[in-house]
Amino acid sequence: MYNTDLPTRAELPSTGKLLRSTLMAAVIAVALLITVVLPC
Amino acid sequence: MFPSQVRGVLGLPMMNRRHALAFLTLLLMLLGASGEALAHAVAEGDKGYIQEIYGVHLLSFMYLGAKHMVTGYDHILFLLGIIFFLYRMQHIAIYVSLFAIGHSATMLLGVYFNIGINSYLIDAIIGLSVVYKALDNIGAYQRWFGFQPNTKVATLVFGLFHGFGLSSKIIEYDISPDGLVPNLLAFNVGVEIGQLLALSAILIVMGFWRRTTGFLRHAYTANVAMMCAGFMLVGYQLTGYFIA
Numbered sequence: 001m002y003n004t005d006l007p008t009r010a011e012l013p014s015t016g017k018l019l020r021s022t023l024m025a026a027v028i029a030v031a032l033l034i035t036v037v038l039p040c
Numbered sequence: 041m042f043p044s045q046v047r048g049v050l051g052l053p054m055m056n057r058r059h060a061l062a063f064l065t066l067l068l069m070l071l072g073a074s075g076e077a078l079a080h081a082v083a084e085g086d087k088g089y090i091q092e093i094y095g096v097h098l099l100s101f102m103y104l105g106a107k108h109m110v111t112g113y114d115h116i117l118f119l120l121g122i123i124f125f126l127y128r129m130q131h132i133a134i135y136v137s138l139f140a141i142g143h144s145a146t147m148l149l150g151v152y153f154n155i156g157i158n159s160y161l162i163d164a165i166i167g168l169s170v171v172y173k174a175l176d177n178i179g180a181y182q183r184w185f186g187f188q189p190n191t192k193v194a195t196l197v198f199g200l201f202h203g204f205g206l207s208s209k210i211i212e213y214d215i216s217p218d219g220l221v222p223n224l225l226a227f228n229v230g231v232e233i234g235q236l237l238a239l240s241a242i243l244i245v246m247g248f249w250r251r252t253t254g255f256l257r258h259a260y261t262a263n264v265a266m267m268c269a270g271f272m273l274v275g276y277q278l279t280g281y282f283i284a
Contacts, residue, residue, distance in 0.1 A: 021260075026271050030275060
């Protein structure tokens with residue numbers, strides 16, 4: 001979607017959304033690591 | 041600016057319910073897929089077998105290569121990221137070949153010249169490649185840096201790192217030097233067969249998924265979930281590095 005045909009700047013997700021998503025991915029990753037993956 | 045975004049994340053109402061559901065489903069699927077694969081070395085029985093045999097064993101090594109690829113969570117995730125927005129078969133062929141050339145080169149050379157990188161570190165880098173590709177797919181580099189980094193070069197370069205991951209693991213098995221080169225080539229052929237098997241499964245599922253109306257909306261979420269899995273791989277390997 002975003003890396004094939006160059007989209008116009010307006011079509012790209014906003015910096016805020018991207019940062020939010022990245023942060024959410026990192027937080028969930030750490031949470032799952034500590035609670036599920038590492039203990040077993 | 042940033043603290044308010046943090047609150048937005050933790051106070052989930054910003055995300056609509058359907059997104060949340062899709063996200064959770066994906067995470068559950070990823071978790072279900074992990075299990076054995078998270079350890080991601082060759083199973084003990086296989087390692088013992090490799091150390092016992094010497095001489096040329098083409099089929100055995102081919103099987104081990106294919107098995108490593110199909111059960112290898114990290115390589116498959118990166119491959120999924122690469123083909124996520126490739127719609128035409130010829131594009132898929134180009135990118136998958138670039139990845140194959142990259143990982144074959146470093147795998148063969150790495151084992152032949154005995155270049156082993158700490159397998160925790162190289163696996164952490166492989167995890168980072170998944171994060172990189174997920175961010176690339178959601179347009180983060182275009183938004184943040186104003187241009188699209190070359191996707192073919194990235195595929196080749198990360199292919200080289202994936203190959204070092206493979207070679208580091210093979211070196212740990214301590215293969216007999218007797219028949220090393222044919223065995224390695226067989227392992228490599230097995231890796232490519234495994235990759236093609238996994239790829240066809242992915243393409244079949246993607247084909248159906250792309251036809252659904254919500255694909256583009258879910259694609260964003262899916263790439264964020266993929267990034268999350270990438271972070272998990274990095275964290276898992278770094279923990280191993282500091283504990284072991």
